Amino acid sequence: MVTCAALALAPAGIPSASAEGCPDVEVVFARGTFEPPGVGGIGQAFADQLRAQPQLGGKSVDVYAVNYPASLNFSTAADGVIDASNRVRDMAARCPATKMVLGGYSQGAAVVGYVTADKIPDGYVAPDGITGPMAPEIAKHVAAVALFGKPSNGFLNSIDRSAPPITVGALYAAKTIDQCVPDDPICSPTGGDQGAHQAYADNGMTAQAADFAAQKVATVTPANAPSP
Numbered sequence: 266m267v268t269c270a271a272l273a274l275a276p277a278g279i280p281s282a283s284a285e286g287c288p289d290v291e292v293v294f295a296r297g298t299f300e301p302p303g304v305g306g307i308g309q310a311f312a313d314q315l316r317a318q319p320q321l322g323g324k325s326v327d328v329y330a331v332n333y334p335a336s337l338n339f340s341t342a343a344d345g346v347i348d349a350s351n352r353v354r355d356m357a358a359r360c361p362a363t364k365m366v367l368g369g370y371s372q373g374a375a376v377v378g379y380v381t382a383d384k385i386p387d388g389y390v391a392p393d394g395i396t397g398p399m400a401p402e403i404a405k406h407v408a409a410v411a412l413f414g415k416p417s418n419g420f421l422n423s424i425d426r427s428a429p430p431i432t433v434g435a436l437y438a439a440k441t442i443d444q445c446v447p448d449d450p451i452c453s454p455t456g457g458d459q460g461a462h463q464a465y466a467d468n469g470m471t472a473q474a475a476d477f478a479a480q481k482v483a484t485v486t487p488a489n490a491p492s493p
Contacts, residue, residue, distance in 0.1 A: 287360030289324035290315075290408075290482055293352050295331035295345050295373030297414070304330045307370040307413050310466035311475055315366065318479035335372055339424060343392040345376035350399055353380065357406040364408040364485060366478045371451060371462065374415035374431075381410060381437040386429045404436035408485040409478035412443045413465045414452045440485075442477045444470040 292312050296305030304312060308330070316326045329352050333345030349367070356363055369377035382398050385391050410433065421428040433441050445452035446468065448461035465471050 287356075287363050288327040289362075290321065290326045290364050290366060291356055291360075292326065292328045292366045292368060293331065293349055293356075293377075294328060294367075295333065295349060295369035295376040296335050297369075297371030297373050298335050298337065300335055300370075302330065302332075304328060305370060305373070307465050307471060308368060308373070310471040311368055311411060311413075314472045314475035315478055318475055320476075320479040320483040322483075324482075331369075331373065331376065333376065339372075339428075340392070342372055342376055343395065345373065346379055347394050349376060349380050350395075353403060353407065354399065357403050361406065363406070364482045365406055366409045366411065366482065367407055368411040368413075368474075368478075369415075370413040370465065371416070374412040374452075375421075377410065378412055378415055378431040378433055379429075381434040381441075382432065383434040383436075389427075389429050398434065401436060404434075407437065408440065409481035410437050410441040411474040411478055412441065413470065413474070414445060414449055414462050415443060417452050417454055419454050420451055440481050442474045444474055446470070 292315060294304040294308040294312065296303065296308055300306065312326070312328045315321070331345050331352070332348045334341040353365060353367070356365055367377050367380065369375070380399070384398055415431060418430045421430070444465060446456070446461040446464050447453050448456045448458035450456035450459065451462050
């Protein structure tokens with residue numbers, strides 16, 4: 266779940282480098298509402314299934330949990346937008362050969378969906394710390410995007426009528442898998458089963474998304490990667 270204050274666009278400032286190592290693949294995942302800090306159950310299932318994909322051929326896979334409250338205080342989803350954008354920009358600069366996979370569940374799917382935005386919608390005032398979309402060249406470092414139970418526009422309007430729609434940007438659309446259980450009322454306008462919102466790991470959708478992401482990782486060469 267999300268609010269208008271959570272428009273996912275790049276924050277101001279330049280991320281600092283660190284001595285941290287660079288994996289072959291990094292999953293940047295935002296958990297759903299009320300899940301404890303970390304990547305949550307859906308995120309853990311997705312990351313575990315991605316690591317097990319044969320297409321990766323033993324590549325190292327690290328996971329970064331987006332740091333934000335994931336609470337019913339929807340305005341704090343903007344914290345996730347800022348944190349996720351900072352991480353993506355930092356990894357692109359510090360680890361150019363690392364292929365990133367962005368993912369999110371429920372409110373986290375909104376956060377990650379907004380991170381790919383092409384622009385700030387006309388008339389929308391972005392929260393403090395968010396100045397505009399990530400630079401186009403950042404997209405070259407993102408191999409795939411996996412969204413689970415992303416809030417529909419109708420659901421967003423039921424929370425906050427000023428919330429902007431979640432529109433995956435043009436540079437990310439072809440490498441995005443957007444999973445929605447038909448009975449899930451958070452993502453489906455016709456959904457009516459609250460339990461369906463919890464079903465993504467059990468019904469095979471996280472495994473399907475992991476296969477999709479692994480295929481993208483196996484075929485995409487990130488910008489500025491060293492030559493073989």
